[in-house]
Amino acid sequence: MKLATLKDGSRDGQLVVVSRDLASAHYATGIASRMQQVLDDWGFMSPQLQDLYDALNGGRAPHAFPFDPVQCMAPLPRAYQWADGSAYINHVELVRKARNAEVPDSFYIDPLMYQGGSDDFIGPCDPVVVASEAFGIDFEAEIAVITGDVKMGATPAQALDGIRLVMLANDVSLRNLIPAELAKGFGFFQSKPATAFSPVAVTIDELGDAWQGGRVHLTLQSTWNGRKVGMCDAGDEMTFHFGQLVAHIAKTRNVRAGSIVGSGTVSNQDWSHGYSCIAEKRAIETIESGAPRTGFMQFGDTVRIEMKDADGASVFGAIAQKVAPLHPPASDAAPA
Amino acid sequence: MKLATLKDGSRDGQLVVVSRDLASAHYATGIASRMQQVLDDWGFMSPQLQDLYDALNGGRAPHAFPFDPVQCMAPLPRAYQWADGSAYINHVELVRKARNAEVPDSFYIDPLMYQGGSDDFIGPCDPVVVASEAFGIDFEAEIAVITGDVKMGATPAQALDGIRLVMLANDVSLRNLIPAELAKGFGFFQSKPATAFSPVAVTIDELGDAWQGGRVHLTLQSTWNGRKVGMCDAGDEMTFHFGQLVAHIAKTRNVRAGSIVGSGTVSNQDWSHGYSCIAEKRAIETIESGAPRTGFMQFGDTVRIEMKDADGASVFGAIAQKVAPLHPPASDAAPA
Numbered sequence: 001m002k003l004a005t006l007k008d009g010s011r012d013g014q015l016v017v018v019s020r021d022l023a024s025a026h027y028a029t030g031i032a033s034r035m036q037q038v039l040d041d042w043g044f045m046s047p048q049l050q051d052l053y054d055a056l057n058g059g060r061a062p063h064a065f066p067f068d069p070v071q072c073m074a075p076l077p078r079a080y081q082w083a084d085g086s087a088y089i090n091h092v093e094l095v096r097k098a099r100n101a102e103v104p105d106s107f108y109i110d111p112l113m114y115q116g117g118s119d120d121f122i123g124p125c126d127p128v129v130v131a132s133e134a135f136g137i138d139f140e141a142e143i144a145v146i147t148g149d150v151k152m153g154a155t156p157a158q159a160l161d162g163i164r165l166v167m168l169a170n171d172v173s174l175r176n177l178i179p180a181e182l183a184k185g186f187g188f189f190q191s192k193p194a195t196a197f198s199p200v201a202v203t204i205d206e207l208g209d210a211w212q213g214g215r216v217h218l219t220l221q222s223t224w225n226g227r228k229v230g231m232c233d234a235g236d237e238m239t240f241h242f243g244q245l246v247a248h249i250a251k252t253r254n255v256r257a258g259s260i261v262g263s264g265t266v267s268n269q270d271w272s273h274g275y276s277c278i279a280e281k282r283a284i285e286t287i288e289s290g291a292p293r294t295g296f297m298q299f300g301d302t303v304r305i306e307m308k309d310a311d312g313a314s315v316f317g318a319i320a321q322k323v324a325p326l327h328p329p330a331s332d333a334a335p336a
Numbered sequence: 337m338k339l340a341t342l343k344d345g346s347r348d349g350q351l352v353v354v355s356r357d358l359a360s361a362h363y364a365t366g367i368a369s370r371m372q373q374v375l376d377d378w379g380f381m382s383p384q385l386q387d388l389y390d391a392l393n394g395g396r397a398p399h400a401f402p403f404d405p406v407q408c409m410a411p412l413p414r415a416y417q418w419a420d421g422s423a424y425i426n427h428v429e430l431v432r433k434a435r436n437a438e439v440p441d442s443f444y445i446d447p448l449m450y451q452g453g454s455d456d457f458i459g460p461c462d463p464v465v466v467a468s469e470a471f472g473i474d475f476e477a478e479i480a481v482i483t484g485d486v487k488m489g490a491t492p493a494q495a496l497d498g499i500r501l502v503m504l505a506n507d508v509s510l511r512n513l514i515p516a517e518l519a520k521g522f523g524f525f526q527s528k529p530a531t532a533f534s535p536v537a538v539t540i541d542e543l544g545d546a547w548q549g550g551r552v553h554l555t556l557q558s559t560w561n562g563r564k565v566g567m568c569d570a571g572d573e574m575t576f577h578f579g580q581l582v583a584h585i586a587k588t589r590n591v592r593a594g595s596i597v598g599s600g601t602v603s604n605q606d607w608s609h610g611y612s613c614i615a616e617k618r619a620i621e622t623i624e625s626g627a628p629r630t631g632f633m634q635f636g637d638t639v640r641i642e643m644k645d646a647d648g649a650s651v652f653g654a655i656a657q658k659v660a661p662l663h664p665p666a667s668d669a670a671p672a
Contacts, residue, residue: 011376011592011593040347078416078592079416080414080415080416080454080455080456081453081454081455083453083525086522104519104520106516106520107520110520112520112521112522113522113525114451114522114523114525115450115451115452115453115523115524115525116451117417117419117451117585117589118416118417118454119416119417119590119591119592119594119595120416120589120590120591120592129488130588131488131489131587131588135588152465152467152662153467153662153663174588177588180442182521182522183440184440184442184443184446184448185448185518185523186422186448186449186450186518186523186524187450187451187521187522187523187524188451188522188523189419189449189450189451189584189585190584190585190587190588191588192588193588193589194589194590248525248526249453249525249526251467251526252466252467252471252510252513252526252527252528252529253453253456253529253530254455254456254530255455255456256347256414256455256456257347258455259455326488326489327489
């Protein structure tokens, strides 16, 4: 099934079930009003939502209405955990090669992961608000999962069983803040502003054969200012599958329901597939000609991130955002 | 006022108001059942809770019962953010000096902070569960605040206005996992298991004159296996006050209600005050004699963290935990 959260002025929004073709929606009222409720009590609530989903797809849902992604919050508008991996080691290799750094052997057996802020996610069509273009604004197209409860010490296979929903993410990054921040030794912080997620989150059965071994075997499309810049396969080259990523968290603590875990930037060894973040394009330019030529995003720039199934249908709906300044300039019409 | 959350088998527990002397409590039923609700709607709910608190202290609350810290979850049992600073630069200086590393000048003007996991906090008297003593189990006695909404770009003064509650934290750390983890460049992750918080969180007015300039001017007591090892003043030597720490987060994103922000290990230049984490004791030993002599915590070890006011009364109640193995050994009574 496909689930979304609509804006209603509250912090957690209103849970809706969305039809498979993303055309219509139906409030989940009577079952649950908020996504976290469903994740807290998945076994009891998900069958009821599945029944509503089946009715909606069959044209039998009583109060269906047109689904509008612009009205969406993130499927889980605020979460108790957002842990983002770097599961496509090719991305790490490129970025490191561009600065003449080695990839340690351990990176191939031990996932790289950072803890992100999860109190203020943004919707799929909300603006990316940044104080200054000088921060080096970049998108990062990723896949993310939402988990149920996974116990401390869980194996990757056990962790895989704990995955409830799949969605897309734009893990916005402020590239020019990263070097100084990582040099401090404690990881990303200010360089990772609010993350956006796709309009809908889907259960694993929606992915059919595309979900294999904890990976999504479909193409992730990234479009920057209307130009398609990335058509990266998200499956075969994912070095660590989602069960491994969740198990990495669970090594020293319990992972609780509603934890969101990201794949990191989707990346392919074949550069003709393009890129899922500008930093990677710049890394390739640096490797090829000694310096990056492509600049980061400017105010007014747009990014679109989407994934289609074998039939060309959008699985999660599109993340479609515009970059906007925190303090918009005074109107041109203002007196001089 | 003083607030706590009692275990009731649910994920978020039951909100109670606790008397100033920590002797009695009263369910907040009818006002709010969960702490996050109060933080989401502080202006409306906090005056009602204050009325109940006044009645409880005056012996006029109808259904008061004895307060038992053992029944407490963390005041906010799961949070949308847990960001922990290193606001006592003396701690950073000691740890770096012990490994012959310099403290960069920027550390004195730009707070060091990491994003922690916030989906699975533990109560003040819950065991610290760790898979292996070889992980290097350490306590870290800290002060933490819970915020309301603070907008992106807030100044330290504005951020200070957004602080709602103050409590104590035991930011448990797995020291032997830290070097490899920090070497990966993305900060702490597995080295920071579940954090524990004091039985109660208190509003700023409860601190009276001890709250000045965003700092708590009281002594933080740390007791390890029944021996008082730390009597550190938490006020004057806090390099960055809590408004500065919250503003650090808000530089590139909104900080939303229910965000928990920690001070980092409380530390004094005068070593006679003792230590608030074992790593600091080991750093001092290394500086003095070339190598650490004190080992980390073992299974069965206890830690107690508490802060008393000028009259000797416990402000937050005590964190009192025992270290326990994830997989307890088979009973000694089992047949050989």
